[in-house]
Amino acid sequence: MSDSQPSALITGAGSGIGRAAADLFAERGYAVALLDRDPVGLQETAGRINALGGRVLSLETDVASWSGVGEAVSATVNALGGIDCAFNNAGVAGQGECDLHDVTEQDFDEVMDINLKGTWICMKQELAVMVRQGYGSIVNGASVASFVGFDKLSAYTASKHGIIGLTKSAALEYASTGIRINAVCPGVVDTPFTTHFTGGDATAEQRFRDVEPMNRFAQPSEVAHAVIWLCSREASFVTGTSLMVDGGLTSR
Ligand SMILES: NC(=O)c1ccc[n+]([C@@H]2O[C@H](COP(=O)([O-])OP(=O)(O)OC[C@H]3O[C@@H](n4cnc5c(N)ncnc54)[C@H](O)[C@@H]3O)[C@@H](O)[C@H]2O)c1
Numbered sequence: 001m002s003d004s005q006p007s008a009l010i011t012g013a014g015s016g017i018g019r020a021a022a023d024l025f026a027e028r029g030y031a032v033a034l035l036d037r038d039p040v041g042l043q044e045t046a047g048r049i050n051a052l053g054g055r056v057l058s059l060e061t062d063v064a065s066w067s068g069v070g071e072a073v074s075a076t077v078n079a080l081g082g083i084d085c086a087f088n089n090a091g092v093a094g095q096g097e098c099d100l101h102d103v104t105e106q107d108f109d110e111v112m113d114i115n116l117k118g119t120w121i122c123m124k125q126e127l128a129v130m131v132r133q134g135y136g137s138i139v140n141g142a143s144v145a146s147f148v149g150f151d152k153l154s155a156y157t158a159s160k161h162g163i164i165g166l167t168k169s170a171a172l173e174y175a176s177t178g179i180r181i182n183a184v185c186p187g188v189v190d191t192p193f194t195t196h197f198t199g200g201d202a203t204a205e206q207r208f209r210d211v212e213p214m215n216r217f218a219q220p221s222e223v224a225h226a227v228i229w230l231c232s233r234e235a236s237f238v239t240g241t242s243l244m245v246d247g248g249l250t251s252r
Helices: 016-027 039-051 066-080 105-133 154-177 192-198 202-211 220-231
Strands: 007-011 031-036 056-060 085-088 136-141 179-186 242-245
Touching: 007 016, 007 066, 007 105, 016 031, 016 039, 016 085, 016 220, 031 039, 031 066, 039 056, 056 066, 066 105, 085 105, 085 220, 105 136, 105 154, 105 179, 136 154, 136 220, 154 179, 179 220, 192 202, 220 242
Parallel strands: 007 031, 007 085, 031 056, 085 136, 136 179, 179 242
Antiparallel strands: none
């Protein structure tokens, strides 16, 4: 990690888990680069960090765009001097719960382009910076769906399984270079992403809660704390791991 003010690049920072991570990194003294395709969400997160007196860069970016991510990474390096930590968190659920034979090719491609290829695009460009620096830490936003199957969510589940493959392979490739790469795997988190499935309906929400051994959703900040730990010096011998933040869901 750099000795000057550390920097963190966070994708999907305009909502939910990404916003909570942006808040936490800023509270802990990081300069933050916020990437999201939603300008309204970005502005709201940036406003929160400005209010904390934090240093923030807002970059409207589609993580599925090679050139868009390239511009955002260059802007981050120019403004913040480098990238100490990157949290590749942006993701989508796709068209919702649907049997595989009804999933459209367009939906499958969109989920893969954002969740899996988007993570690869971000990693590739962040790693180029980190290799030059000789240090860095990447956390990829995975899921419990990286380890267990979810019926009616085949494209999403496949994309999240793929993120673990990218994480493990890259961790090995860069292990001796001072760059660590891990994944965080949340269970059900209280964000708009979850509302997308429940439609805010109380019965549907309870069905999701019933899946969780703690009988509640995670708060986005509970995931953010795992991410900042994975990025920290305290996790200096941790690479290639998948940290479950799932309230015990995958221990069933
Ligand atoms: N909420 C959950 O229960 C849960 C559980 C496990 C994993 N996750 C994962 O956590 C991550 C964040 O989810 P969340 O719950 O905070 O969701 P969210 O919908 O609240 O936030 C996702 C953010 O990503 C942004 N985004 C989507 N596509 C993008 C793109 N192409 N380029 C840039 N930004 C884009 C959205 O605009 C949004 O601001 C996702 O990868 C999701 O798969 C969520």
